[in-house]
Amino acid sequence: MSTQKKRAFQIEAFKHRVVVDPKYAEKTWKVLEHAIHEIYNHNASGLSFEELYRNAYNMVLHKFGEKLYTGLVTTMTAHLKEISQSIESAQGEIFLDELNRKWVDHNKALQMIRDILMYMDRTFIPSNHKTPVHELGLNLWRDVVIHSSKTQARLLDTLLELVLRERNGEVINRGLMRNIIKMLMDLGLPVYQHDFEKHFLDVSANFYCCESQKFIETCDCGDYLKKAERRLNEELERVSHYLDPRSESKITNVVEKEMIESHMHTLVHMENSGLVSMLVDDKYEDLQRMYNLFRRVTAGLTIVKEVMTSFIRDTGKQLIMDPERLRDPVDFVQRLLDLKDKYDKVITMSFNNDKTFQNALNSSFEYFINLNARSPEFISLFVDDKLRRGLKGVGEEDVEIVLDKVMMLFRYLQEKDVFEKYYKQHLAKRLLSGKTISDDAERSLIVKLKTECGYQFTSKLEGMFTDMKTSHDTMQGFYAGQGTELGDGPTLSVQVLTTGSWPTQPSPPCNLPSEILGVCDRFRTYYLGTHNGRRLSWQTNMGTADLKATFGKGQKHELNVSTYQMCVLMLFNNVEQLTCKEIEQATAIPMSDLRRCLQSLACVKGKNVLRKEPMSKDIAEDDAFFFNDKFTSKFFKVKIGTVVAQRESEPENLETRQRVEEDRKPQIEAAIVRIMKSRRTLDHNNIVAEVTKQLQSRFLPNPVVIKKRIESLIEREFLERDKVDRKLYRYLA
Amino acid sequence: MKKEDTVKLISAEGFEFVVDKEAAMVSQTIHNMLTSPGSFAERQHGEVTFPEISTTILEKICQYFYWHLQFASGKETEFPIEPELTLELMMAANYLHT
Structure with a gap:
């Protein structure tokens, strides 16, 4: 009604009933007391709510609120005592059932009583600072029933025993558990915590302490982790089924502490099954399990990370320091890449792409790659190998992948300038011998280097590409201008290299055969004619030549050789036999280079266009060389490589x-x-x-x-x- | 209208008012009466007797129930109360916790 505001007024008794009867209060209370008994006895259907409500209402209005309240407390306590006794006398299994049933009854009765006494709840209790009826009922239940000397301990034991039985694999009545735990929760969080949770956690800690001890002695690391994970899930399930959600973190903490934290070190270092062997055997699932479990405890991941790092470092160090590996740089780098791939995979598959693990991996690689001073050279050799032949028949995307991986290794290098040096040498060789397979791949790598290290780092490398391009144009101009005059002479292809951009070693030019010399001079005149103020010098140690040769039985072959080799072979156009010494004098090739070049001409099976006496592997100054008339090959084109020291020798x-x-x-x-x-x-x-x-x-x-x-x-x-x-x-x- | 959906309110003089349960439950007291878990007599019979409320007042109260359902949220209209009923109505309101 619109009188709501005025309700705060103290209102005179409704229908001015004149209370003359001094026993009025007593009588009214009797009615109510009777009703409460009836309610507890499930006999409420005969009662009139209106009448009871009116009685309670009038009692409060007539200032008998206090009497009503104390009466309620006494009556309810008496009933609860009865209940308590009946619960205590319940034997064995049915104890919890009985408790639960009585609790449900009590709750129902309590609600009815509260409804009847609603007026008291509304007016008398707040103004007199009493406990509201519902809460009062719960408190009384707690004090009288739950905290009765016999029930309290028994309840706890029963609950803990049920949990233990469930942990041991038995099926228990989870619904009943849930109700009882809910009852404790309803009685207030402190009751739940004090009467159950605290003990529950203690017992669990004990249980898991023993169990983990047993497991760690009998199981290997992988099995142990599986068991720990299962236990953890069981506890989570338990919480979700019948415990308070707030217990979740506490109980998982217990499991984590007992099952994982106290055995962390043992687990990680476990022989034949610990972290190291998991890494070796690529046990992604086990690793993932370990990661997920160890993540839960402080310092757990740090241990995993440390062990992994030191293991990677050791493996890397072994790889890097293994003299076997150092013989084959390509294989060496490939192994590094494989190692990196392996751990990348471990981290993505098992370690949730954890940034700290990635960092650990990177720092390990950085650590051991730089242990070997030759790493930059080897990486460059690897690229060289890939760009020379390795990428044949590989899609563009795959090329990118390989290059990206190389860049990743490059990033680990501390001595990037050393890499640059080698890379320049190798690139020069590739470009000059025309052996580079894909210009795109070369350029793509240079772009990558540029983004990584800036313009300065690659400017010379780019200069090399520009030189190649201009040389090409120059050659076209040269032949366009003089094509007819040259006639049948050898075709010359010159690459004009900018000094400084190219890693040229100053070497005295050798004596070119007269056939070549003519063309060279023409080119010189042409070039200097078009470009003023430049100086040309021939880098004969870097060129290549294609020769047509006719052998003893008239078979013809095309020989692909280096400039030095060409000079040597041309000598044999006129003479039958030359000693090493004579060749050196005739060509002016430095002795070390000459040796290598003769070795490749005379000592390689299937490519021995020269015959050597005596037939030994090494070249001595007095050895004699003959043109090998009996040379055969199933190929028309024969490529004669120089015995290149692919890896640099020590002095180099x-x-x-x-x-x-x-x-x-x-x-x-x-x-x-x-x-x-x-x-x-x-x-x-x-x-x-x-x-x-x-x-x-x-x-x-x-x-x-x-x-x-x-x-x-x-x-x-x-x-x-x-x-x-x-x-x-x-x-x- | 189904019997379960209505409730009979009986005044001191014995007049019976049949109202929707929904309306009657505007009163917190009647609400508890009809929903309290252990079924009381009122809930079983669908009748509530108010020996201390007169017919006039109970009628007014029933009117208020429906008015409340309709306008409680908006409160744009006033609920008309005759001045001579005010006191008794207030007391009944306190009793019924409305």
Whole structure:
């Protein structure tokens, strides 16, 4: 009604009943008390709600609220005592059933009583700060029934026993469990926690402690983890079926702690089944299980990560240091890639692509790749091999994949400039011998290098490509202009290389056969005629030639040889026999190169266009060589490779190193000057740190070298030492 | 109208008002009376006797029930109350927890 606002007023008794009867309260209470008894005895159908409500209403209105309330407490307590006794006397299995049934009854009765006494709940209780009827009923139940000396312990034991039986594989009445646990929850969280959860957790901890001990002694790591996972799921299921959801984290914590955390180290290091053997045997499922379980405990993943890292480092180190492997760089790099692939797969399949694991993997690779100073060279050789022949018949996308993988290894390198050096050499060889298979692949790799290390890194490499292109155009111009005059002479193809862009070793030109010399001179005139102020010098150590040769029985072959080999073979057009010494004098080829070139002409089976006496593998200065008339081959074209030292020999290696060191000097100096220009004054340690940081993307400068560079800069008066603090440097100019 | 959906309210003088349960349950007291788990007599018979509420007032109350169902949310119309009924109506309202 619209009188709602006024309801707060104290209202006089409805229908001014004159209460003269002093026993009125007593009588009314009797009616209500009787009703409560009836309710507990399931006899409520005869009662009139209206009458009871009116009685309670009037009692409160007539200031007998206190009497009503205490009466209620007494009556209810009495009933609960009875109930408690009947529960206590329940034997064995039916104990919980009885408890549950009584609880349901009590709840129902309580609700009815609350409804009848609603007016008291509404007015008397808030103003007198009493416990509302429903809560009162629960509290009484808790104090009288649950906390009765006999029931309390028995209830706990029964519940824990049921849980234990379920853990041991028996089927229990989960519905009943759920109801009882719900009852404890209804009585308030503290009751649940104190009367059940606490003990439950203790018992569980004990149980899992024993069980894990047993398992760890009998099972291997994989089985153990399977068992632990199953237990964990069981507990989760248990929580979802009949425990409070808030217990979930607590019980899983217990399992994690007992089953995993306390045995973490044992598990990871378990012989023949621990982490290492899982990695070796590619047990992705087990690894994933381990990851998921160990993730749950603090420091779990750290241990896994550490063990994995040290294992990868060891494997990598073995691979890198294995002298067997060092003989075949391509295989070596392929193995590195395989290793990386393997662990990438482990991390994606089992470790949820965890970033920290990826980082660990990367740092391990970085660590061991740089252990071997020849890694840059080998990686470049691998690329060389792939671009020479390995990519034949492979789709464009696959090429990209291989190149991307190589780039990944490249990223691990600390001495990127060493790689650049080798890469340049190998690229030059590929370009000049026309052996590169796919221009696109070459360019794609250079683009990748450029994005990785910047323009500076690849400018020379790109210059090499440009040279190739201009040379091609120049040759076309040359033949277009002079084609007719050249007649039948040999065809010449010249690549004009920009000095500086190409890794040329200064080598004295050998004496070219007169046939060639003519064309060369023509080209020289042509080239210098079109380009003013340039100097041409012949790099005879880098060229190739195709020769047509007729052998003893008249069979013709086309020989694909290097320029040096051509010079040697041309000598045999006029003479039958030459010694090594004579050849050297006639051609002026450096002895070491000549040896290799003769070796490939005379000592390789199926390609021995020369005959050597004595027939030994090594070339001595006095050995005599003959044109091999009996040469046969099933191919028309015979390709005679030079016995190339694919890997550099020791002295060459040292030489390259030295050159790299030389090249680093100006870079370090430039970095120092750049830093000092902006800082003006800086102490020694900071300079070293900053220089290292700036050059990190290319190589790792040695502090000693940096110091030497600083000294040199001081000598040249770019820097000076501070007069007071000798550690401090000052930028001059 | 089905019998289960209605409830008979009987005044002190014995007048019977048959109203929808939905309407009667506007009163919290009647609501509890009809929904309390252990079936009380009122729930079984579908009748409630109010020996302390007069016919006039009970009629007004029934009117209010329906008015409430219709307008409670909007409250755009006033529920008309004759001044002479006000006091008794207020007391009944307190009793019925409306």
